[in-house]
Amino acid sequence: MKQIQKAADLQQAVHEAKDKGLEIGLVPTMGALHEGHLSLIERALKENDLVVVSLFVNPIQFNNKEDLEKYPRTIDADLELIKNLELRIKNEAKASALLAFTPTVNEMYPDGEPKEVYHFGPIEEVMEGPRRPGHFSGVAVVVRRLFDLAQPHRAYFGEKDYQQIAVIRNLLEQIKYPIELVPCPIVRADDGLALSSRNMRLSPAARQMAPAINATLEQAAEMAEYEEVDDVKEWVLDTLASYHEINDSPNGLKFEPEYFEIVDAITLQPIADWDEAGELGAVGCIAVWLDGVRLIDIVKF
Ligand code: PAF
Numbered sequence: 001m002k003q004i005q006k007a008a009d010l011q012q013a014v015h016e017a018k019d020k021g022l023e024i025g026l027v028p029t030m031g032a033l034h035e036g037h038l039s040l041i042e043r044a045l046k047e048n049d050l051v052v053v054s055l056f057v058n059p060i061q062f063n064n065k066e067d068l069e070k071y072p073r074t075i076d077a078d079l080e081l082i083k084n085l086e087l088r089i090k091n092e093a094k095a096s097a098l099l100a101f102t103p104t105v106n107e108m109y110p111d112g113e114p115k116e117v118y119h120f121g122p123i124e125e126v127m128e129g130p131r132r133p134g135h136f137s138g139v140a141v142v143v144r145r146l147f148d149l150a151q152p153h154r155a156y157f158g159e160k161d162y163q164q165i166a167v168i169r170n171l172l173e174q175i176k177y178p179i180e181l182v183p184c185p186i187v188r189a190d191d192g193l194a195l196s197s198r199n200m201r202l203s204p205a206a207r208q209m210a211p212a213i214n215a216t217l218e219q220a221a222e223m224a225e226y227e228e229v230d231d232v233k234e235w236v237l238d239t240l241a242s243y244h245e246i247n248d249s250p251n252g253l254k255f256e257p258e259y260f261e262i263v264d265a266i267t268l269q270p271i272a273d274w275d276e277a278g279e280l281g282a283v284g285c286i287a288v289w290l291d292g293v294r295l296i297d298i299v300k301f
Contacts, residue, residue, distance in 0.1 A: 024048055025153065026154070028155065030056060031072075034197065039158075041156075051097070058139070060113060118171065120136055140167065143155075143168060144171065157182070158187075159184060165183050168181055192214035205250035209290065212247075241255060264280075
């Protein structure tokens, strides 16, 4: 692994790789790496000749200053995790090099806050979109910049941020870059909690309760065999909202569901009937507050 901080150095390395006809895989991250990120990096190492992992907390995708300030920054530990992964899968990797790109905000945005704005139509009018104004445009700006610098053949994104994948798919259609988008499955803790950098902020009591989100979604997937869409939606929201009344919730903690939507897997538009989902089926996407931490998760139907 080689750490690169300057955009020009990354461009130079990419240029040399392209001259040799090497295939490049990009894994964009905001650092605070966990097994979920490592699974993306591992896949990229197995499918490409050169892998670029970016670690950059992108200020323009945060619409809440406190959230940006609280975002965990663990760069030394992150680089160590990447090195260990490289060692661990050395014999299975196709890639002969990994570049960890760790730019400063100035390096990414030398002209100050970017003016460009992206729109994604109906995809951003649901779920995270209205609740986090400007978020997806901020994601698109940084991802496009990373695409321009790394010029990848493939780009790897985790399915936990399901709506983000739809946004990137749409971005690629808008900018017409021939990059293969590779969505990767969620990695979960043994108790089912979806791994997330935000889990670090859960108190021990909240961490103990959080797996109920996935357990509820799994039950919802079973209910979908015989219940209507609206009934499944209502059941998930009620089950989590009343969890503390029925279970021994540690420290009296409560789930506060923000939304649970059942949408078409590609268009992300809410469906009223299971038959309305297209060929990739339906996905349930949830955002829940627990002890001051906002958790998201998905279930495929
Ligand atoms: O998913 C994330 O961690 C971020 O949104 C991304 C794609 C790295 C852009 O900053």
